[in-house]
Amino acid sequence: xxxxxxxxxxxxxxxxxxxxxxxxxxxxxxxxxxxxxxxxxxxxxxxxxxxxxxxxxxxxxxxxxxxxxxxxxxxxxxxxxxxxxxxxxxxxxxxxxxxxxxxxxxxxxxxxxxxxxxxxxxxxxxxxxxxxxxxxxxxxxxxxxxxxxxxxxxxxxxxxxxxxxxxxxxxxxxxxxxxxxxxxxxxx
Numbered sequence: 113x114x115x116x117x118x119x120x121x122x123x124x125x126x127x128x129x130x131x132x133x134x135x136x137x138x139x140x141x142x143x144x145x146x147x148x149x150x151x152x153x154x155x156x157x158x159x160x161x162x163x164x165x166x167x168x169x170x171x172x173x174x175x176x177x178x179x180x181x182x183x184x185x186x187x188x189x190x191x192x193x194x195x196x197x198x199x200x201x202x203x204x205x206x207x208x209x210x211x212x213x214x215x216x217x218x219x220x221x222x223x224x225x226x227x228x229x230x231x232x233x234x235x236x237x238x239x240x241x242x243x244x245x246x247x248x249x250x251x252x253x254x255x256x257x258x259x260x261x262x263x264x265x266x267x268x269x270x271x272x273x274x275x276x277x278x279x280x281x282x283x284x285x286x287x288x289x290x291x292x293x294x295x296x297x298x299x300x
Contacts, residue, residue, distance in 0.1 A: 130155050131227045133219060134182070134245055137256055138210035138232065141240040146189035148210045149258055150217060151182060151197070152228075158183055158200055160222040165207030165215050172200035182259045197259030270295055 135151035138144075150163065161172045163185055172185060176192060176199035183198040184190075187206055192199045207215070214233035221227050230245055237243045237253050244254035244262040254262055272295040282290045 131158075131219070132245070132247070133217060133228045133230050135254070135257065135262060136210065136217065136230070136232060136237075136243040136245070137258070138215065138243065139212045139234075139237060139239050139241075140256075144209065144212070146187050146191070148187060148206055149190065150185040150206060150210075151258055152185065152219065153181055153261075154183060155181055158198070161200075161227075162220045162224075163202060163206065164218045164220070165210065167208035168205075170202035170207060172202060175199050175201045178259075180259065182261075184258055192258075195259040 131152065131154040133150060134153045135149075137147070137149045140147035152158065157174070158172050159174055162169055163172065164170070178196055178198050180197045182196075183200055184192065184195060185200050185202060185206060186192060188201050188203055190199075190201075207217075210217075212234060214231070216229065216231040218229045219227050230249065230251070232243055232251060236251055240256075241253045242256040243251050244257075245251050246262075271292060273293040275289075275291050278284070278289055280288055
């Protein structure tokens with residue numbers, strides 16, 4: 113019986129943690145200071161992990177705990193109110209700031225092993241847009257979704273009602289004149 117138990121144990125695959133960089137905000141609207149972030153999907157805590165760019169390495173310090181598999185790596189002073197994710201700070205800047213032309217980001221576990229890495233350039237993304245990274249490591253420009261799955265974002269806005277040709281002047285003040293009513297039944 114002991115041999116059978118051992119054999120069954122060896123056939124059961126070991127569970128491994130899934131950790132991946134899923135979104136990068138490297139060039140927010142306006143001033144980049146305290147607005148850049150890196151989103152990480154992880155089924156484990158990221159305490160004592162490090163993040164580095166082409167110039168600098170920083171250690172993650174948890175500053176907000178939330179029951180989520182998403183974590184944001186942010187600069188101190190980042191406004192994370194309304195974000196449903198774990199928040200890790202790295203100090204004044206992420207690396208040597210996330211470069212707007214090109215950069216590489218490396219996430220390391222406490223032992224120093226690389227768990228994920230990604231490089232980007234200004235050809236993808238732009239001011240106010242994030243870079244979303246899928247499971248195959250394909251990078252695409254996307255609307256920022258800090259703390260939320262990039263795949264689950266559904267833009268749920270529809271034209272609910274409109275008046276294209278009112279009696280009277282088209283540009284009359286409300287409630288007369290032309291108008292369009294939009295209804296947002298989504299979260300964004």
